[in-house]
Amino acid sequence: MKFEDCRINSYLITSQIGEGAYGLVYHAIDIHTHKEYAIKAVVQSSSASRDVDVDGGGTFEKSARLQGRLARLFKESNNIVRLPSIDLESIENMSEENFRKLPHYKEICLHLKVHHHKNIVTIYEVLQSSICTFIVMDYYPTDLFTSIVDNKHFTTNGLLVKKVFLQICSAINYCHEHGVYHCDVKPENLLLDAEDNVFLCDFGLSTTSTYIEPNVCIGSSYYMPPERISFDSGKYPGPKVRGHKLKKNCPSCNGDLWSLGIILINLTCIRNPWLKADKKEDNTFYYFTKDVTVLKQILPLSDALFLLLSKILQLDPKKRMSLQRMMKEVSSITSFTNGGPLSKVPPLPRSIYEKFTDPVDTTKKNPSFKQYTHTDEKPFYSSSTDEIDQVKEQEQEDSDSGSGSFGTLDTDTGFHSSFTNTSCDSDNDLTKLPNKMSLFEKKFNELHMNASSLTN
Numbered sequence: 001m002k003f004e005d006c007r008i009n010s011y012l013i014t015s016q017i018g019e020g021a022y023g024l025v026y027h028a029i030d031i032h033t034h035k036e037y038a039i040k041a042v043v044q045s046s047s048a049s050r051d052v053d054v055d056g057g058g059t060f061e062k063s064a065r066l067q068g069r070l071a072r073l074f075k076e077s078n079n080i081v082r083l084p085s086i087d088l089e090s091i092e093n094m095s096e097e098n099f100r101k102l103p104h105y106k107e108i109c110l111h112l113k114v115h116h117h118k119n120i121v122t123i124y125e126v127l128q129s130s131i132c133t134f135i136v137m138d139y140y141p142t143d144l145f146t147s148i149v150d151n152k153h154f155t156t157n158g159l160l161v162k163k164v165f166l167q168i169c170s171a172i173n174y175c176h177e178h179g180v181y182h183c184d185v186k187p188e189n190l191l192l193d194a195e196d197n198v199f200l201c202d203f204g205l206s207t208t209s210t211y212i213e214p215n216v217c218i219g220s221s222y223y224m225p226p227e228r229i230s231f232d233s234g235k236y237p238g239p240k241v242r243g244h245k246l247k248k249n250c251p252s253c254n255g256d257l258w259s260l261g262i263i264l265i266n267l268t269c270i271r272n273p274w275l276k277a278d279k280k281e282d283n284t285f286y287y288f289t290k291d292v293t294v295l296k297q298i299l300p301l302s303d304a305l306f307l308l309l310s311k312i313l314q315l316d317p318k319k320r321m322s323l324q325r326m327m328k329e330v331s332s333i334t335s336f337t338n339g340g341p342l343s344k345v346p347p348l349p350r351s352i353y354e355k356f357t358d359p360v361d362t363t364k365k366n367p368s369f370k371q372y373t374h375t376d377e378k379p380f381y382s383s384s385t386d387e388i389d390q391v392k393e394q395e396q397e398d399s400d401s402g403s404g405s406f407g408t409l410d411t412d413t414g415f416h417s418s419f420t421n422t423s424c425d426s427d428n429d430l431t432k433l434p435n436k437m438s439l440f441e442k443k444f445n446e447l448h449m450n451a452s453s454l455t456n
């Protein structure tokens with residue numbers, strides 16, 4: 001359905017760019033500034049909580065219903081809908097009690113708590129209509145899924161893999177520091193600008209609960225940690241094994257760490273290791289739980305990346321490598337794959353590592369957190385080529401001075417040792433959300449690229 005010449009305040013809708021379980025995303029242009037925006041229309045669910053499928057129906061049906069309602073709204077107002085803008089601070093300060101009445105505001109509230117980070121999509125305005133809420137955000141032309149699978153953008157450039165992965169980690173780390181756990185980290189929810197900077201979006205499944213409910217499937221199956229699917233309660237005996245104690249073994253933040261491990265595989269191997277981290281339903285995952293070296297048989301991993309992944313993809317959520325450690329290890333790794341262009345990658349100099357992981361855009365003259373006035377211009381980003389050139393220059397300087405690359409840069413800060421030592425040679429209430437399958441699944445099934453054939 002097209003909304004030609006339809007406007008919401010000064011935003012002219014040009015096309016639909018996304019469709020999900022709870023909303024539709026449109027591309028729009030501000031008729032005054034000509035700046036591009038993405039506008040997500042989130043369905044207003046009036047009762048209970050967002051996880052309860054109040055209206056029933058599948059994603060397609062819901063989207064069609066929302067589109068129909070929007071079409072009526074535009075028709076009734078001669079194509080120009082004028083809507084009030086909701087004060088962002090008041091949304092950010094909403095309580096659980098508020099969310100019970102307005103569940104769809106939770107996504108916006110949690111997103112607002114962290115959108116100051118340079119790698120998280122900025123929200124500019126929230127507009128309220130009688131049928132849905134519109135979130136006005138920065139627009140980005142592509143997503144990480146398209147970039148990895150369709151454009152094969154990362155197959156030859158290890159530094160780009162590092163840059164993108166570290167930016168994602170930095171965004172997730174910032175969320176965790178602010179008590180927000182994304183719970184749906186996947187390539188479709190990571191957008192890219194023209195300079196290969198990443199932007200995290202879609203906080204629809206995020207939570208502030210420190211522990212997730214085990215054995216509750218939410219998110220995309222490829223990226224879902226095993227404890228979401230079938231947590232081995234036998235390993236955690238005790239009288240309250242099905243209750244509080246079991247839950248306490250599943251920190252929400254560690255679920256995101258698992259998803260990051262799968263994304264690292266996507267970036268380096270253009271594959272997914274399994275369809276679902278479920279021993280009963282997925283043979284590859286079953287074999288992985290028996291013998292972690294299966295990863296090396298099904299994916300072209302270097303020894304270093306295998307070792308790193310085996311520390312991230314720990315079945316026991318509490319044993320997973322910390323995000324900080326993961327970032328440092330990826331920064332210092334010198335090989336992603338056992339052959340091809342990613343078999344040799346330079347370690348990052350500290351300055352570049354800091355640039356990638358800084359929450360603030362340090363390429364600006366006066367770095368500060370992003371500002372959110374309506375007229376803001378797009379921030380300036382240095383191109384990835386600049387960064388890559390800097391790494392090459394640094395490597396040249398290091399070899400000229402006869403020093404080992406990264407470790408020699410900052411011996412006095414302690415940063416040095418943590419980097420070089422880790423170089424690896426060798427009350428979440430979203431319980432009833434549908435188990436959303438990633439686009440990856442569709443695509444990989446089409447291309448017969450998934451690794452499950454190993455076990456057939």
Ligand SMILES: Nc1ncnc2c1ncn2[C@@H]1O[C@H](COP(=O)(O)OP(=O)(O)OP(=O)(O)O)[C@@H](O)[C@H]1O
Binds near residue numbers: 188189
């Ligand atoms: N700011 C943006 N710029 C460009 N495209 C966007 C933006 N936000 C979302 N999209 C596109 O719209 C799609 C759906 O958006 P989003 O994931 O926020 O909606 P959703 O209803 O929660 O989807 P899902 O149910 O798949 O998680 C994204 O995968 C992306 O392709």
